Amino acid sequence: MAVTTTFPPAVRSLIAATLVNTLGNGVYAAVAALYLTRAAGLSVGQVGVGLTIAALIGLAASTPLGVVADRLGPNRTYVGFLLLQTVTMTALTQVRSVVPYVVVAGVTAIADSGQRGAKGALIAGLAPVDQRVRTRAILRVATNIGMGVGMGLAGIVLAVDRREVYVIALLANAATYLVTAGLVRFGMPPVPPVPRATGPSALxxxxxxxxxxxxxxxxxxxxxxxxxxxxxxxxxxxxxxxxxxxxxxxxxxxxxxxxxxxxxxxxxxxxxxxxxxxxxxxxxxxxxxxxxxxxxxxxxxxxxxxxxxxxxxxxxxxxxxxxxxxxxxxxxxxxxxxxxxxxxxxxxxxxxxxxxxxxxxxxxxxxxxxxxxxxxxxxxxxxxxxxxxxxxxxxxxxxxxxxx
Missing domain, CATH: 1.20.1250.20 (MFS general substrate transporter like domains)
Known part of the structure; x- marks a missing residue:
């Protein structure tokens, strides 16, 4: 069987979506710790507790949310969780104490786990079988490029070191989730869902x-x-x-x-x-x-x-x-x-x-x-x-x- 050397347009759209998404993620990764401790007023210990709780929630939710992607279809699920991340990133700009932070971090972990499983299923549905791994490899390259550029841009935010600039950075990241959702919704054909009656068990x-x-x-x-x-x-x-x-x-x-x-x-x-x-x-x-x-x-x-x-x-x-x-x-x-x-x-x-x-x-x-x-x-x-x-x-x- 001949190996495919070019990607379908839908896969190219997914690569573009990944670049946009990780550009915002790179900005957030670089500024998150300082925003939470300097602008939101949380202690290092409180941030650590929130991150640990969020990680455990994301771990528990990962497989069940993958079932959601199978049942509803990966496109719809991926878009839904990207929109949820838009909401949680926006909500993070209003955090002033540890309890709201833990709530936002927990919901963010759920959304992140959900979009990971949906994105994997979307790749499996859009890319030819012999190109799935290569597609993920190129998406990882795109991720490194996007994260690198985003972290570089975050240097401006860190140099200014003012609350309002941190907030702008977080809202910019929220906007990238929204743009990514649009690219997935309108730039890719739907991968059909698997009905419960005909698909494998959720377990x-x-x-x-x-x-x-x-x-x-x-x-x-x-x-x-x-x-x-x-x-x-x-x-x-x-x-x-x-x-x-x-x-x-x-x-x-x-x-x-x-x-x-x-x-x-x-x-x-x-x-x-x-x-x-x-x-x-x-x-x-x-x-x-x-x-x-x-x-x-x-x-x-x-x-x-x-x-x-x-x-x-x-x-x-x-x-x-x-x-x-x-x-x-x-x-x-x-x-x-x-x-x-x-x-x-x-x-x-x-x-x-x-x-x-x-x-x-x-x-x-x-x-x-x-x-x-x-x-x-x-x-x-x-x-x-x-x-x-x-x-x-x-x-x-x-x-x-x-x-x-």
């Missing part, structure tokens, strides 16, 4: 134990995000003699590598075998990155800087392989009519990783030093090695006994 994904094992293993690998944003920066600042500006260098290196290489790295992960192999390689490379980092507390000067760059490069290749492998597996293991709930369940892995990683990295890798990095390396390696047998066994048992 199909949560009963699919092998798939949930994969989700957990993939969630372990997604701790690479916190490793780049929290683990490596703290390690550089506390345990190496490298200049602190290396943190920015490595983050920029990560973003540029994803933009330039994510689509290329995703090649071959359209099949279940190729995707599982990518998961295994991701675990190996992330483990190697940890081992290189472990050495840097005993080196100095140029050697330390060189090793940090090596670790960052190995890390980002592992990150891209994990993303591509996870996309391929989550699409391929979903039975017909259940893409929404399987994409919602797949998103739980990243949410679990985001919850567990900060504690693991700070209490183990940073506090223990090189033995901690060796333990984290073993965790990454084990997760990667287990993905192929879990996925292969799932495929075998599904062929013999269909899930449903």
């Amino acid at each position: 199909t994904a949560v009963r699919d134990r092998r798939f949930l094992v994969f989700v957990a293993l993939d969630g372990v690998l997604t701790m690479h995000a916190a490793m780049a944003q929290i683990g490596i920066p703290l390690w550089i600042a506390t345990s190496t003699d490298a200049p602190r500006w290396m943190v920015s260098v490595l983050l920029v290196l990560n973003s540029v590598a994803v933009v330039l290489l994510q689509v290329r790295v995703a090649r071959g992960t359209e099949t279940l075998t190729g995707a599982a192999r990518a998961g295994r390689r991701a675990g190996l490379l992330l483990a190697i990155a940890c081992l290189v980092l472990a050495v840097t507390d005993t080196t100095s000067g140029t050697v330390t800087v060189a090793l940090l760059i090596v670790a960052a490069l190995v890390h980002v290749v592992g990150e891209m392989l994990q993303s591509a492998g996870g996309w391929g597996i989550s699409f391929e293991l979903a039975p017909p009519g259940a893409q929404g709930q399987y994409q919602g369940a797949y998103a739980m892995g990243r949410q679990l990783g985001d919850l567990a990683a900060p504690l693991l990295l700070t209490t183990v890798a940073i506090s223990w030093g090189w033995p901690g990095w060796l333990l984290v390396a073993a965790i990454f390696l084990t997760a990667g090695l287990l993905i192929p047998p879990v996925v292969n066994h799932h495929q075998l048992t599904r062929d013999l006994t269909p899930v449903g």
Whole structure:
């Protein structure tokens, strides 16, 4: 079968929608902490509590909201949750105390989980089967570009550092959700919903134990995000003699590598075998990155800087392989009519990783030093090695006994 080399217009519209959405997300990501603590008057502890509660709500809601996408259709569901995010982002400009903040953060988490599952189902419905992973890879590139530009624009807001300017930034982000919803509503043909009477059970994904094992293993690998944003920066600042500006260098290196290489790295992960192999390689490379980092507390000067760059490069290749492998597996293991709930369940892995990683990295890798990095390396390696047998066994048992 010939591989499609161009995208349908609907997929191009989805790429444009992603750029608009992530542009606003980039602005918000850069200004959120300072807005909440300086303009809204919340303490750091209150913000942390709100974020934790929101993360737990989003985790619990992810799979059920994926079922909603299957039943109502991913277009309608995606638009609905984007509009809800417009409302919650606007409401955030009125927050002055912790209780309203927690409420807004919780509803935002529900909307975010809902749109993730719907977007995954929309990709599965709009892109040709052999282009689903490539589509997600290009959307990830678009996400990095949009986030990068948005964070750059946020520098103006941070430089002014006034409440009214923060509010304008939040309202601008709310507007991007509205524009994104319009692009989805009017720029893409509807993907048909799956009626309850003819579709899989709403509990199909949560009963699919092998798939949930994969989700957990993939969630372990997604701790690479916190490793780049929290683990490596703290390690550089506390345990190496490298200049602190290396943190920015490595983050920029990560973003540029994803933009330039994510689509290329995703090649071959359209099949279940190729995707599982990518998961295994991701675990190996992330483990190697940890081992290189472990050495840097005993080196100095140029050697330390060189090793940090090596670790960052190995890390980002592992990150891209994990993303591509996870996309391929989550699409391929979903039975017909259940893409929404399987994409919602797949998103739980990243949410679990985001919850567990900060504690693991700070209490183990940073506090223990090189033995901690060796333990984290073993965790990454084990997760990667287990993905192929879990996925292969799932495929075998599904062929013999269909899930449903």
